[in-house]
Amino acid sequence: MTDERPRTISRRALLRGAGAAGAAAAASAVGVSAQPSTTPASTTVPAGAVIQPTETVTTPVVYEQLSADEAELLGAIADHLIPEDEHGPGAVAAGAVVYIDRALGGALSASRDAYRGGLAAFERYCRSSRGAPFRELSQVDQISALIDVETGAATGAGSGFAGSSGAFFGMVRGHVLQGTFGDPYYGGNRNFIGWDLIKYPGVRTAVSPALQTALESGELEPNHRSAYDSDNFEKAIVRSVTREMRHGD
Amino acid sequence: MMKGTFGELALCIGLFLSLIGPRTVEAQPPAHRILVESSAMQSGETMPRDFTPDGRNLSPPITWSDLPEGTREIAVVCSDFGAGNPPPWVHWIIYSIPATANGLPEGLPILAETALPTELAGAIQGLNGWRRPYYRGPAPPPGTPHIYHFTVYALDEPLGLGPGLDREDLLRAMNGHVIGQGDIVPIYERFGNE
Numbered sequence: 296m297t298d299e300r301p302r303t304i305s306r307r308a309l310l311r312g313a314g315a316a317g318a319a320a321a322a323s324a325v326g327v328s329a330q331p332s333t334t335p336a337s338t339t340v341p342a343g344a345v346i347q348p349t350e351t352v353t354t355p356v357v358y359e360q361l362s363a364d365e366a367e368l369l370g371a372i373a374d375h376l377i378p379e380d381e382h383g384p385g386a387v388a389a390g391a392v393v394y395i396d397r398a399l400g401g402a403l404s405a406s407r408d409a410y411r412g413g414l415a416a417f418e419r420y421c422r423s424s425r426g427a428p429f430r431e432l433s434q435v436d437q438i439s440a441l442i443d444v445e446t447g448a449a450t451g452a453g454s455g456f457a458g459s460s461g462a463f464f465g466m467v468r469g470h471v472l473q474g475t476f477g478d479p480y481y482g483g484n485r486n487f488i489g490w491d492l493i494k495y496p497g498v499r500t501a502v503s504p505a506l507q508t509a510l511e512s513g514e515l516e517p518n519h520r521s522a523y524d525s526d527n528f529e530k531a532i533v534r535s536v537t538r539e540m541r542h543g544d
Numbered sequence: 545m546m547k548g549t550f551g552e553l554a555l556c557i558g559l560f561l562s563l564i565g566p567r568t569v570e571a572q573p574p575a576h577r578i579l580v581e582s583s584a585m586q587s588g589e590t591m592p593r594d595f596t597p598d599g600r601n602l603s604p605p606i607t608w609s610d611l612p613e614g615t616r617e618i619a620v621v622c623s624d625f626g627a628g629n630p631p632p633w634v635h636w637i638i639y640s641i642p643a644t645a646n647g648l649p650e651g652l653p654i655l656a657e658t659a660l661p662t663e664l665a666g667a668i669q670g671l672n673g674w675r676r677p678y679y680r681g682p683a684p685p686p687g688t689p690h691i692y693h694f695t696v697y698a699l700d701e702p703l704g705l706g707p708g709l710d711r712e713d714l715l716r717a718m719n720g721h722v723i724g725q726g727d728i729v730p731i732y733e734r735f736g737n738e
Contacts, residue, residue, distance in 0.1 A: 423598075424597065424598055424599055424600065424601075425599070425600055435653075435654065435655065436600060438654065438655065439600065439601050439654060442601075442654070442676070442680070443597040443601055443680075443683075446674050446680065447683075448597035448601075448680065448683040449597060450683075451683070451685070451686050451734055453598075
């Protein structure tokens, strides 16, 4: 499996873990969608702890497609793939789990069963191989379990992955990357955390010589704008199977 | 029926290759036999599942003795000659081990920032078949037992190797320097989804 991220980010995947650092507690599996109006403080919590909104979160996230437990587990996995470290906030703070949850109601709806089955199989694998659910394992055992899922070694270990465990890992990794570095319109890359992480200055529909010079000298300030803030781009409208909604809502 | 016959033939070939061990074209067979043992597993017997992805997937403890005189450095390679295209599939490489070490403890680190034990100062975990610098244990297809060669090499001088070597790189670097060799050869089999 290759590392597809720009060279400005060292490969942090599966090298560090901070337990289940979550964005917010999930209140319900189905309900009115809401987005946090502020970026929650990244909090390192012990494995197994219940994630509660911090005082900086004014509105908790309500997950629509994922159960509370699934969202928390997915957040714990995402926190290993792109953890918070000296480079900046990680995937959880960027809202990658929110992105995945929203996308499962739209463009990624075909993956809902894969997530449900895969997350359950992953927990079964952790219990059978290491004696506890993922969030209760030590940091090293969490990383070791993820490596085994990534390499496909968890397949055939009595966990019940449909197909190779590596396919499940690849799916999650790809969506975590999308949710961290994609356009915020789609629900992730909250407050442009992902774009700031890779020093991407943002979409510009016209580039003057001065802007080009600033970019090449590394002095171009990020504009923190979604591509869809510009009328030049047609907003993608994805209808859920249950109700009509924008993908980015 | 033809498919079953071909499968049986392939299994026989695989088991034969796994039994004969390292191809002699890759390393001169040394005269001195090192005694390699483990407190946790035996040659010819099933290794504990905690050294596999069915358990915690820790590296197993290995000890060696009766090193040849003049040993200056040690290397260890874990290979499955019944897997890989071409074989072997490499589960672990660790080299530049000080000659003063008498073994590898259980559970060597998988995190880059975690140091090896002091008795292994300077040792380097090379790249296994997954291109990872740490141990990953057996995960054979269900129903087929595989054989795992943990081979210890005694070298006549420190090779000054850097990180990132795989098995082929290591064998090439060790060529002409191996003065002793020994192994412990446990087996492992999976039995399918329960």
